[in-house]
Structures are given as C-alpha cells and as structure tokens.
Amino acid sequence: MSPRVTLKTIASATGYSITTVSRALAGYQDVSPSTRQLIGDTAVKLGYFPNATARQLQKQRTDLIGLILPSFGPRFADPYFSLMLAGIGDEMAAHGYDVLISSHSPGPDELAAYRALVEGRRVDGTVVIRTRLRDERIAYLVERGFPFVAFGRTDDGLAFPYIDEDGESGTFQLVNHLAQLGHERIAYIAAPQELTFGVNRLRGYQRAMHEIGLSPNGDYVAVADLTRTGGMAAATRLLDLKVPPTAIVAANDLMALGAVTLAKDRKMVIGRDLSVAGFDDIPTAEALGLTTLSQPIYSIGRKLSRMLIALIRGEPLDEPKVLLQPRLVSRPSIGPPA
Amino acid sequence: MSPRVTLKTIASATGYSITTVSRALAGYQDVSPSTRQLIGDTAVKLGYFPNATARQLQKQRTDLIGLILPSFGPRFADPYFSLMLAGIGDEMAAHGYDVLISSHSPGPDELAAYRALVEGRRVDGTVVIRTRLRDERIAYLVERGFPFVAFGRTDDGLAFPYIDEDGESGTFQLVNHLAQLGHERIAYIAAPQELTFGVNRLRGYQRAMHEIGLSPNGDYVAVADLTRTGGMAAATRLLDLKVPPTAIVAANDLMALGAVTLAKDRKMVIGRDLSVAGFDDIPTAEALGLTTLSQPIYSIGRKLSRMLIALIRGEPLDEPKVLLQPRLVSRPSIGPPA
DNA sequence: TTGAAAGCGCTAACAA
DNA sequence: TTGTTAGCGCTTTCAA
Numbered sequence: 131m132s133p134r135v136t137l138k139t140i141a142s143a144t145g146y147s148i149t150t151v152s153r154a155l156a157g158y159q160d161v162s163p164s165t166r167q168l169i170g171d172t173a174v175k176l177g178y179f180p181n182a183t184a185r186q187l188q189k190q191r192t193d194l195i196g197l198i199l200p201s202f203g204p205r206f207a208d209p210y211f212s213l214m215l216a217g218i219g220d221e222m223a224a225h226g227y228d229v230l231i232s233s234h235s236p237g238p239d240e241l242a243a244y245r246a247l248v249e250g251r252r253v254d255g256t257v258v259i260r261t262r263l264r265d266e267r268i269a270y271l272v273e274r275g276f277p278f279v280a281f282g283r284t285d286d287g288l289a290f291p292y293i294d295e296d297g298e299s300g301t302f303q304l305v306n307h308l309a310q311l312g313h314e315r316i317a318y319i320a321a322p323q324e325l326t327f328g329v330n331r332l333r334g335y336q337r338a339m340h341e342i343g344l345s346p347n348g349d350y351v352a353v354a355d356l357t358r359t360g361g362m363a364a365a366t367r368l369l370d371l372k373v374p375p376t377a378i379v380a381a382n383d384l385m386a387l388g389a390v391t392l393a394k395d396r397k398m399v400i401g402r403d404l405s406v407a408g409f410d411d412i413p414t415a416e417a418l419g420l421t422t423l424s425q426p427i428y429s430i431g432r433k434l435s436r437m438l439i440a441l442i443r444g445e446p447l448d449e450p451k452v453l454l455q456p457r458l459v460s461r462p463s464i465g466p467p468a
Numbered sequence: 469m470s471p472r473v474t475l476k477t478i479a480s481a482t483g484y485s486i487t488t489v490s491r492a493l494a495g496y497q498d499v500s501p502s503t504r505q506l507i508g509d510t511a512v513k514l515g516y517f518p519n520a521t522a523r524q525l526q527k528q529r530t531d532l533i534g535l536i537l538p539s540f541g542p543r544f545a546d547p548y549f550s551l552m553l554a555g556i557g558d559e560m561a562a563h564g565y566d567v568l569i570s571s572h573s574p575g576p577d578e579l580a581a582y583r584a585l586v587e588g589r590r591v592d593g594t595v596v597i598r599t600r601l602r603d604e605r606i607a608y609l610v611e612r613g614f615p616f617v618a619f620g621r622t623d624d625g626l627a628f629p630y631i632d633e634d635g636e637s638g639t640f641q642l643v644n645h646l647a648q649l650g651h652e653r654i655a656y657i658a659a660p661q662e663l664t665f666g667v668n669r670l671r672g673y674q675r676a677m678h679e680i681g682l683s684p685n686g687d688y689v690a691v692a693d694l695t696r697t698g699g700m701a702a703a704t705r706l707l708d709l710k711v712p713p714t715a716i717v718a719a720n721d722l723m724a725l726g727a728v729t730l731a732k733d734r735k736m737v738i739g740r741d742l743s744v745a746g747f748d749d750i751p752t753a754e755a756l757g758l759t760t761l762s763q764p765i766y767s768i769g770r771k772l773s774r775m776l777i778a779l780i781r782g783e784p785l786d787e788p789k790v791l792l793q794p795r796l797v798s799r800p801s802i803g804p805p806a
Numbered sequence: 807t808t809g810a811a812a813g814c815g816c817t818a819a820c821a822a
Numbered sequence: 823t824t825g826t827t828a829g830c831g832c833t834t835t836c837a838a
Contacts, residue, residue: 132612132613134815136814136815136816137815137816138815146824146825147824147825147826148815148816148825149817149818149824149825149826149827150823150824150825152815152816152817152818153817153818153824156817160823160824161823161824162823162824165823165824177587179583179584179587179588180588180815180816181525181588181589181814181815181816182584182588182589182590183521183524183525183530183588183589183590183814183815183816184525184814184815184816184817184830185815185816185817186521186816186830187519187521187522187525187814187815187816187829187830187831187832188815188816188817188818188829188830189816189817189830190830192521194568199557201557201558201561202554202557202558202766203554203766207547207550207551207554207750207751208550209545209547209550211550212545212546212547212549212550213545215553215569216540216541216545216571219537219539219540219569219570219571220539220540220571222571223539223570223571223572228568228569228570228590229568229569229570229571230532230566230567230568230569231553231557231566231567231568231569232557232561232566232567233554233557233558233560233561233567234561245517246517246520249515249517250517250518250519250520250521251472251519251520251521252520252521252566274470275470358751358755387755390755391755412545413545413696414752414755417696417725417728417729417752417756418755418756428540428541428545472831474830474831474832475831475832476831484808484809485808485809485810486809486831486832487808487809487810487811487833487834488807488808488809490831490832490833490834491808491833491834494833498807498808499807499808500807500808503807503808518831518832519830519831519832521830521831521832522814522830522831522832522833523831523832523833524814524832525813525814525815525816525830525831525832526813526814526831526832526833526834527814527832527833528814
C-alpha cells in the first residue's frame with residue numbers, strides 16, 4: 131500500500147493546520163471559501179480518505195451492526211438465514227451501515243462473541259435471530275442496555291423489541307386445513323424445544339389435534355434439528371410406524387423437504403400417498419410445490435433493521451413488539467388421504 | 469450502557485499506571501506476578517473488555533475482512549452466496565477474523581464501496597466474488613496493492629491470487645454427455661457475458677457443439693440474469709422455437725431450476741420430454757434431482773480465506789492461482805431424448 | 807519492575 | 823477565519 135494520506139499530509143501540503151483541514155473537509159461554514167477550495171482540491175489530488183477507525187474512536191460509533199450466525203457446514207445453507215441477511219444488509223446499506231458477521235457455534239463461545247462485540251464497542255447495535263425460551267444472549271443484552279432487536283420472543287419475562295410470527299396460530303390453521311381434507315393421522319416434525327418458535331409451532335399442532343378431537347398420539351411427534359437430513363431421519367421414523375401417518379407437518383421447510391425426499395425415495399407420490407407441509411416459504415418450497423406457512427423473511431429483516439436504527443439513534447419505537455400472522459400457501463404437496 | 473471500564477479505570481482502581489495495566493493484561497513477562505494477579509483480578513471484577521476500535525487504531529489492523537455483496541431482493545437468495553459466505557465466515561472465525569458485509573448494487577456505487585473499505589482501512593483484506601472480464605474492482609485493488617483474493621479470473625492480464633473452476637471444460641463434458649445420450653438439439657441458457665464464468669461456460673458449450681459436429685444454432689443460446697425467473701423466461705423462448713431443443717443446459721442451477729419449473733408448468737416430464745442440467749450443485753439441485761456440475765463452494769470459501777489470511781500476514785502463497793475441475797453429477801433430470 | 811511520554815488519525819471546545 | 827489544546831483508548835518505545 132502506498133503511504134497513507136491523512137489530515138496531516140494535507141495540512142503540510144497546504145500550510146493550514148490539521149483542524150482547519152478537518153473542518154474544511156467536513157463542510158463547516160467557518161472556513162473561508164478559498165481555503166475550503168484549496169483544501170478540497172488538495173484532498174482530491176492526494177486521494178484522501180478519512181480513516182474509519184480513527185473516526186470511530188472519536189465519534190464513539192462504528193456505523194456497523196453485528197449479526198452472530200451459527201457456524202454452518204459444507205452442505206448446509208438455510209435460505210432462512212440468507213433471506214434474513216439479505217433484508218438486513220439491504221436496509222442497513224440504505225442507512226449507511228455495514229453488517230459485521232461473526233460465525234459461532236451455539237454455546238459459551240457464542241455468548242462470548244456477543245460480549246466481545248458489545249463490550250469492545252465493535253458494533254453500534256445487534257440483531258438476535260432464532261430466540262430461545264430462556265435466552266442468555268437476550269438476558270445479557272437487556273442487562274447491558276445495548277441496542278438490539280430480536281426476531282422471536284422469549285419466555286423469561288424480559289421486555290425487549292422484537293418481531294415474531296404467530297407460529298402457533300399458523301400451525302393450528304394448517305393442521306385444521308389438513309383435517310378438513312380428511313386427514314386423521316397427522317404427524318409433526320418439531321423443531322428443537324429450546325427454540326421459542328419450536329415450542330409455539332408445536333403447540334399449534336397439539337391444540338389443533340386436540341380441538342379436532344384426533345387422538346393425541348405421542349408417537350406422531352418427532353423432534354429434529356431443522357436440517358433436511360434431520361427431516362429425513364424424522365420422516366423415516368414416522369413412516370416406519372405400524373400405523374404410519376397420512377400427513378406430515380414440519381416446523382420448517384427444510385425438514386419438510388427432507389420428508390419429501392424420503393417419501394420419494396420410497397416411491398410415494400407426494401400429495402397423494404403422503405401429504406407434506408412446512409413453514410417459512412423458502413424459495414425452494416415454491417419450486418417444489420410445497421404447502422407451507424409463508425412469512426416474509428426478507429421484509430422482516432428490513433423492518434428489524436429500521437427498528438434497530440431507531441434504537442441506536444435513541445428514537446422511540448412506535449411499535450416495539452410486532453406479531454405477524456403467517457399466511458397459508460397451499461400447493462400440490464397436500465391432498466386428501468389416499 | 470453502564471460507564472465504560474477502560475485501562476484507566478483499572479489503573480486508578482489498582483494504583484498502577486495505564487502502561488502497567490496494559491502490559492499485565494497483555495501477559496508481558498516484565499510485570500511482577502503479584503501485580504499481574506491484582507490487575508487481572510480487578511479487570512475481571514470490573515468486567516473489563518478492551519475497546520476494539522482503540523486497539524485497531526493503534527495496531528493498524530481491524531481483524532476484519534470485507535465482502536461486498538450485490539443487493540438482493542425479497543425473493544432472491546442465491547445459495548451460491550450463502551454457501552460462499554458460510555465457508556468464508558467459518559474459516560475466518562477460526563482465525564479470529566470477523567466478516568464485514570456491505571450490500572451494493574453493481575455500478576459506480578460498488579467501486580466506491582471498495583474504496584471506502586480500502587482507503588478508510590476498514591478491513592484488512594477483501595474477497596472479490598464473481599469476477600468480470602474487465603473488472604475495475606480488481607484493477608483498483610491490484611493498483612492499490614491491497615490484500616485480496618478472488619473467486620474467478622479476469623481477462624485483462626492482471627496478476628492476482630484467485631481460485632476458479634474450469635467452467636469451460638466442465639460444460640464441455642456435460643454437453644458431450646448429453647450428446648452421448650442421443651441429444652442433438654441442445655440449447656444453452658448463458659450467464660451475462662461480462663462475467664468471466666459466463667464466457668467460460670458458454671465457450672465450453674460452443675466448443676462441444678462444434679466438435680460434436682452439431683449445427684451451431686444461434687437461436688439455441690439465450691442469455692439470462694442468473695435468477696430462477698430469468699431461467700424461466702429464457703426457457704420459454706427456447707421451448708417456443710419452431711424446433712425446440714430436447715435438452716437445456718444452464719450456466720447455473722438457479723436458471724436450470726427455472727427451466728424445470730417452466731417445463732413442469734407445461735406438463736413436460738423432466739428427464740423424458742426435456743433434459744435439463746445446471747451448474748454449481750446447490751442443495752436444491754440434489755433435492756430436485758437436477759444434473760449439474762458440482763463445485764465445492766463452501767470449501768472454496770474456506771480456501772479463499774486461508775489464502776487471504778496468508779496474504780494479510782505477508783506470507784507467500786504456495787499456490788496463488790488455483791483452477792478446479794467441476795465434477796459432473798448425473799441425476800434424473802436428464803435422459804435420452806424422447 | 808514500573809511509569810512517563812508519544813502517537814495511531816480524527817473531532818471538538820475554546821482561544822485568538 | 824484559523825490554530826492550540828485536549829482527548830477518544832490503546833500500545834509501545836524509552837528511561838528510571
């Protein structure tokens with residue numbers, strides 16, 4: 131890299147002090163037009179760019195917001211995260227913020243990553259996604275009074291700004307829809323139960339089964355890890371039951387797709403021999419004709435960003451707690467039982 | 469936020485100077501054990517965390533690498549980017565780096581984003597993905613001598629470290645494979661021709677058609693924008709030809725999936741009425757049984773990161789230019805012509 | 807073993 | 823209109 135051009139460089143080139151140069155470049159009015167002109171020209175000629183770090187140190191803000199994502203693996207790329215990231219990235223960019231991504235596997239390491247971000251003042255605010263019932267990340271952020279928004283609620287009584295979708299009511303609706311098609315043996319592939327949405331969606335299933343009066347068969351609930359592979363394993367167990375289900379609802383699309391793959395491997399025709407539905411409406415769901423509960427992840431990312439920016443600026447939020455209703459999107463993956 | 473705990477806080481709490489506190493915490497050996505103990509304990513008790521910005525300013529490095537991504541839209545999330553990001557994020561995290569994401573639409577805005585990152589010393593290095601034949605981003609980075617690696621080559625004679633896949637040879641192979649299955653009317657959905665890989669892959673198609681002796685029908689090449697929607701539009705045009713193709717090869721999986729969707733809409737059976745193949749091997753390709761050329765995007769992301777870290781550290785690269793051979797993965801989406 | 811002083815590059819309060 | 827001084831929080835000579 132060529133030698134750095136700093137304010138000092140311009141100062142000695144023009145004969146003015148560093149302060150004047152700084153003010154001229156910042157467009158302050160208390161600099162004479164001719165000086166401003168000269169300094170501006172020199173800055174351009176020398177290719178001056180302000181050092182972001184120095185400015186951050188002085189201004190006490192980084193124009194960066196943090197996002198801690200789970201470590202992925204070679205074949206794993208949940209469109210859920212990509213869409214969320216796309217929404218956040220686009221909206222933040224529109225407001226002059228960049229996004230700092232830190233990969234960490236859940237666990238103590240993850241909380242440490244939050245601490246480093248917050249205490250080290252590496253970012254101005256952060257977005258927490260996939261909240262847990264008892265979420266130590268949120269407990270920490272609340273306690274520290276650090277600006278953040280979450281996608282999802284918690285179950286520990288903490289007050290904080292969030293957007294969430296009503297997974298219970300959505301799933302309730304979906305299961306009812308299947309029942310109306312004639313299904314009685316409806317199984318469910320649940321998300322890990324430490325995740326808030328995992329519990330909510332499962333509750334929707336259970337409540338629906340109960341209200342419909344279908345026998346609450348414990349065997350019909352399998353918990354899996356939100357991946358396609360996990361969905362395949364869960365579906366295997368469900369379809370191997372002596373009395374297999376005629377419909378499988380999964381807590382997210384990826385697991386539903388796993389069930390679809392497995393059923394196809396077994397030469398079943400989806401929507402006829404087995405009905406399958408998911409949750410999220412990732413792009414592949416449409417491509418594969420998967421019935422699902424649609425939530426506008428991209429827009430949620432944008433809205434979360436707008437909320438966070440307001441928080442950072444110290445503005446009040448007009449709606450600090452948002453609960454969205456997912457929309458049932460019916461596609462060929464479901465039909466009446468055979 | 470509670471009042472910041474800095475070195476100064478600890479200094480006055482313990483009675484030592486800021487310098488000594490700094491050295492004790494950094495684990496220097498020229499601090500007496502008892503002092504180090506006291507300072508360490510106090511730091512823990514007070515919840516001290518070093519201010520990242522201040523450290524950056526002093527050390528002249530940010531432990532951050534930059535990634536400028538195209539602005540996405542609501543329904544757009546190319547798994548290609550997610551996988552790349554996952555690979556980069558994971559490998560960088562393993563080496564103590566975080567990733568700064570900046571969203572920008574291609575154009576002057578994008579180059580300005582690079583400038584801001586580089587000249588403002590916001591990051592220690594950067595990764596350029598989806599190179600173009602004449603790539604002003606790369607020209608700029610080379611000229612500035614800023615540490616970077618690229619996924620893809622350029623056509624302007626510049627020397628820089630990269631990883632690329634041999635899209636020409638891969639596509640050549642694939643088209644030959646289709647010809648061996650008996651196809652003669654093979655169409656191609658090309659990527660934008662300012663992208664290096666777009667040109668390479670198209671060349672593979674053209675060379676294969678030529679060597680096989682199949683008539684080089686200009687109508688059989690459609691250019692689209694790498695999205696599923698773009699693929700659908702291109703496929704529409706191709707299938708509406710008086711003499712429609714029996715096979716369609718697309719420059720990426722997303723466009724191939726678009727062709728699949730369209731063909732299904734027209735009640736064609738993929739692999740029988742129409743053969744379709746893509747490039748990339750994104751997760752959905754497997755789920756949908758799409759024949760494709762597989763490139764290990766996640767691992768490439770990791771390897772790119774290792775190269776970049778070496779560059780940042782000033783270590784020599786043992787292999788600055790890597791060309792990978794994509795692997796043909798045959799799945800049910802292709803078959804002999806009807 | 808410890809501390810004073812300087813400096814990373816910038817902004818801002820205050821003087822002149 | 824311009825410059826001096828101080829300081830953001832840290833690291834690093836250099837001297838004691």
